[in-house]
Amino acid sequence: MPELPGRDADRPPAVEVEGIARRFGHRWALRGISLRVEPGEVVALVGHNGSGKTTLLRVIATALRPTRGDGRVFGYDLRRDAARVREHVGLLGHAPGVYGDLTAAENLRFAARMAGLAADDRAIAHALERVGLAREADVRARGFSAGMRRRLALARIVLRRPRLLLLDEPYASLDDDGVARVDAILAELKSAGHAALVATHGDPHARGVVDRVLSLAGGRIAAAPAAEPADAHARRTRAPAEAVPVRAAGGVHG
Amino acid sequence: MSWRREAARAAAVAWKDLTAERRTRANFNAVAFLAILILLLFGFALGPDTEALRAAAAGILWLTILFSGILAFNRSYQLELEDGALETLLLYPGDRRALFLGKVAANLVFVLLMEALVLPLAAVLYDLPLLRPFPGLAGVLVLGTIGFVALGTFYAAMASRVRAREVLLPLLLFPMLVPVLIAAVEATGAMLSGDPLREGGSWLRLLAAFDLIFVPASWIAFEYIVEE
DSSP states (O other): OOOOSSOSTTOOOSEEEEEEEEEETTEEEEEEEEEEEOTTOEEEEEOOTTSSHHHHHHHHTTSSOOSEEEEEETTEETTTTHHHHHHHEEEEOSSOOOOTTSBHHHHHHHHHHHTTOOOOHHHHHHHHHHTTOGGGTTSBGGGOOHHHHHHHHHHHHHHHOOSEEEEESTTTTOOHHHHHHHHHHHHHHHHTTOEEEEEESSOGGGGGGOSEEEEEETTEEEEOOOOOOTTHHHHHHSOOGGGSOOOOOOSOOO | OOHHHHHHHHHHHHHHHHHHHHHHOHHHHHHHHHHHHHHHHHHHHHTTOHHHHHHHHHHHHHHHHHHHHHHHHHHHHHHHHTTTHHHHHHTSSSOTHHHHHHHHHHHHHHHHHHHHHHHHHHHHHTTOOOTTTHHHHHHHHHHHHHHHHHHHHHHHHHHTTSTTHHHHHHHHHHHHHHHHHHHHHHHHHHHHTTOTTTHHHHHHHHHHHHHHHHHHHHHHHHHHHSOO
């Protein structure tokens, strides 16, 4: 895994953005967002369509340059060190980015090679197993349903294990089993110290592993994060995957 | 940047594109059909005059390669747009120019295979001597194709995010290709007429110079044109 700047004692935050704004033509999608996410923390972003959740994730992933403001991911500047930022970030966007003419296993092998990882058959089999696609390993993705494509995209994240996960509507198109698997993967990576920003339309399924909820409206943070709930620390340090219940933990904190 | 790692990433992109093409053959069939059609139609238009056919053969050959190649370049990025894969591709760690090199390698294989189909057909239709000038002709084809594919892949990336990309790509690409087209046609004509070294040699040098300038230039500039 790539080295992070700084000493162990003062590891930089996973995400630190200050006054981030982004304009598309005449429309401001983000209007000055400041946010800090620590390693091992899972933050949910909720808000209506057009509130800026996706744009914020794409700016942090370096898919978009911010029009104004500064941001760092594990101490690397979003503008100047975009290539280093990408070493630590995994974005699961709206579109799964799956190649229909390749099999599920080939899609992952390609992803591994692009990420500079050894395209190990066991790691690929494990990633497919985690998302429930083990039996479809040698099936071309062209015939996959939207949910299966989503699972395959999630398997890329499992394979890469980025230090910062940016998940945009990760529960979209998934059945109950798929939703539980997303939560289990999130919980496992969180317990290993990985951070996550999860954009959702207030889906309660997301809350089982979430430490904080931020509400976005009109490109701004509409609600500040609440004080940590009493059981949050316990949840944060709980053993991963199967130990983490899939449940709602209240609405958006104001 | 580790060159070995970036070369492996470029190879992965080329493997992915060629595997997808090998399985569907959607692109190759369409491109081959278009190429055969162009050769036949020019043949009909020029009539049965063997001398006229031979004189026009080099130009027709390169126009066939050009028009067919445009289809291939557009299709090469269509793969990335179908399921939103381009963003995922651009967000992998590493140098984004590896993506360009991979695409160029895949398109180069594709266009050279298409030329291997077109050349014998052109020889039959236009009564061209192929065996004697073949080494020189192969050199012209390879040098001309490298420049053509590098620029085509570059401009196809630029046009890929635009709705009217099928129209935009030839508009952007053709003016830039004028030098390579003239040099390739002249060099091919010289090879076919049995004058490989005098006039043909200088056109070949021009093709090599074009490649030496435009391949690195496209590679360097690729990072900026895929930035959203």
